[in-house]
Amino acid sequence: MPLFPDNQRTISEPVSCQGVGLHSGVSVNLRLWPAPADHGIVFVRTDTPRQVSIPALSEYVVDTSLATTLGKDGVKIGTVEHLLSALAGLGIDNVRVELDGPEVPVMDGSADHFVQMVTGAGVRELEKRRSYLVIKKPVTVTEGDKEATISPARRFRISCTIDFKHPLISSQSFELEMSERCFSGEIARARTFGFLRDVERMKKLGLGRGGSLDNAIVVDESSILNPDGLRFPDEFVRHKILDAVGDVSLFGRPVIGHLNAFKTGHALNHKLVQKVLSDPSSYELVQGRPSEMERAEVRLPELPGGRDLEPLVA
Template identity: 50%
Template sequence: MTIYMKQRTLAKPFSCSGTGVHSGVRVNLTIQPAPANHGIRFQRSDLPDSPTIGAFFRNVVDTSLATVIGQEGAIVSTIEHLMAAFSGLSIDNALVTIDGYEMPIMDGSARVFAQGIMEAGTVEQDKPRSYLAITEKVEIVEGDKRVTAVPSDHFSITCNIAFNHPMINEQSVTLDMRDNTFLETISPARTFGFYRDIKMLKLYGLGRGADLGTGIALTDDGIMNEDGLRFPDEFVRHKLLDCLGDFSLLGMPILADITTNKSGHAFNHAFLETLFGNKGAWETRTLESKAL
């Protein structure tokens, strides 16, 4: 990928509609260009005074089923897929206006969001792009969960997963952002879950918007989706997508090689807390050359 010297936003707005995977409520979404140094912010147009919430890890209020941000009583849930699209396509500034509390799940991937950004186009802005550059190894470990970041002059992420299921088992995938392949190789990867767990969620009033059009439903020895998988390793590709969205909540792009093992939203958030608190392990940096 091109490592950009300048910040970027959309050339024009784009809109989409869909259903929240847990609420089952249909919402309307518009992603608008935003000025330099604005960052990514979510605006709840359905609430009085239309409050906004910054997409920053300090604003994360829940990671149990998805990544949820909140400020001053307003929340937006399940932001990780859109955040992955912003990160994977190097969008620094945008205003996301939504008329409900939960992001639409769409097809369970980030493809609709990524394609919308590409169709809207991007523009370079007049302010420098700041990077969070890892300067020494940072790692957190809990049992067989692990996130490790080491210094690099670019950004790459490797995800490893292991599930006791014949269609998953152990899988690993790497995204090197210099390859510019996020749109084709990562954004279409769908979320997944066991059908028995989805049934249980529905009993508790969750998963109301979950069906075979919003992700991959696993049985004990296969999947229920008649069209099959989009990639043989779609499961780990989606985990990488989630990680990309979660790590983007640092508020600036990262220069590091990151490896995750069996990580999820809560553990990703714990890593960001650890990283940000370790002031000697990173620095902010702007770049002298446009392409690395």
């Protein structure tokens, strides 16, 4: 995928999967459909009396306690972040997501299955220019010792640090410049994780009903309970980046900026997106000519409306 694709993209043909929801434990059928330009990523519950379309935009986030949940008109769809991360990581702008349950299936706890679905379906370029949300000034949100900042950059970069004060998950940091190859190879296979003590507590509260060693890394006080161990030595921080990619995709457009996440989660990621969108001076919506941008190596935030970027009129 070019660094800045010229046009919007969708999948070439429908593709489906079946799995259980991580928290609901409900078996769900999920189907991705190609969608036209400017459609965006839109979720539709097919099991409700009236089909409600829920755009993957921050304004429809209704819960961020244990996952990112979207809702509209009383209809909710939970744990959307892994699928959104896969779509964003592969540069997919427009898809209709149909599912017959309350939660996106967790699959193996990573975004890898969704990546395989998209690559299997194929990618189709649409005849409409792609737009970007370009960060123009630093924006920061904090909560205790947690902090998330997004600042101007030439490309979409993520720096992430976690620290769980645990012998197996101490301080871990990872940084990458987003591309389709980097996302697929370095991030997509990183699984969600939890502590055994928290898993037991969640199940008493009626949550985590679909969780197992097949779809999550589970850690007790001194060991990893999964027989096959980790996929990466720092799989924990890589999964936090996976989550962040999905959460910031709720801007509704691909971002050009540097996200620096310190001990963040879904709630703080969402607050950052909200704070950026609440201040029009912090960003600009632009269209770009990829070949010219890459050849000139421009500093994108400094050239809104220049020869390589065109401000959007709507």
